Amino acid sequence: DTEVTQTPKHLVMGMTNKKSLKCEQHMGHRAMYWYKQKAKKPPELMFVYSYEKLSINESVPSRFSPECPNSSLLNLHLHALQPEDSALYLCASSQPPGGAFFGQGTRLTVV
Amino acid sequence: GEDVEQSLFLSVREGDSSVINCTYTDSSSTYLYWYKQEPGAGLQLLTYIFSNMDMKQDQRLTVLLNKKDKHLSLRIADTQTGDSAIYFCAGYNNNDMRFGAGTRLTVKP
Numbered sequence: 001d002t003e004v005t006q007t008p009k010h011l012v013m014g015m016t017n018k019k020s021l022k023c024e025q026h027m028g029h030r031a032m033y034w035y036k037q038k039a040k041k042p043p044e045l046m047f048v049y050s051y052e053k054l055s056i057n058e059s060v061p062s063r064f065s066p067e068c069p070n071s072s073l074l075n076l077h078l079h080a081l082q083p084e085d086s087a088l089y090l091c092a093s094s095q096p097p098g099g100a101f102f103g104q105g106t107r108l109t110v111v
Numbered sequence: 112g113e114d115v116e117q118s119l120f121l122s123v124r125e126g127d128s129s130v131i132n133c134t135y136t137d138s139s140s141t142y143l144y145w146y147k148q149e150p151g152a153g154l155q156l157l158t159y160i161f162s163n164m165d166m167k168q169d170q171r172l173t174v175l176l177n178k179k180d181k182h183l184s185l186r187i188a189d190t191q192t193g194d195s196a197i198y199f200c201a202g203y204n205n206n207d208m209r210f211g212a213g214t215r216l217t218v219k220p
Contacts, residue, residue: 042212101156
């Protein structure tokens with residue numbers, strides 16, 4: 001199983017809503033990532049968890065809150081987002097040297 | 112983190128070889144990767160190379176690494192229309208993985 005599963009695939013939320021993005025992998029990978037990708041741009045690193053501990057936070061605004069409940073799951077909690085936060089949010093997991101496997105992403109629209 | 116640069120566009124004819132180039136700034140990258148992204152999809156891992164290797168071949172894909180010049184390339188032999196996509200190189204060091212801007216490859220029949 002080389003799959004990273006993200007839910008939901010699409011999400012529309014208002015600026016006052018609270019929602020969560022979910023990511024799951026069963027490859028035994030110990031590093032999990034959240035990336036944000038705007039149209040025609042490369043993925044931008046947001047957070048990295050290593051062995052269920054937050055190891056990298058790329059100065060992401062606090063309205064994005066990651067959580068790693070266990071080694072297979074990664075969540076991204078969203079609260080009070082802005083329209084400019086609309087993007088494709090990608091989750092990935094990795095165990096070098098094999099490279100990171102990406103989910104299909106959640107396309108988020110903030111209205 | 113790694114800074115990675117790529118040329119933005121490449122157009123080739125079907126059956127030709129494509130060469131996509133990438134330069135990176137952080138010599139401490141332990142692995143370098145190539146990913147493919149089709150419209151509306153996530154990123155597909157194509158291949159990778161250790162930083163102590165010069166070349167890696169995987170079917171139609173050949174990766175060349177010039178560590179002295181910090182230059183990485185991906186050659187696709189016999190390019191097909193299904194290869195049309197955006198290709199990203201990425202540098203990895205200690206759980207930190209950064210992407211280049213991506214090269215949009217267009218394959219003309």
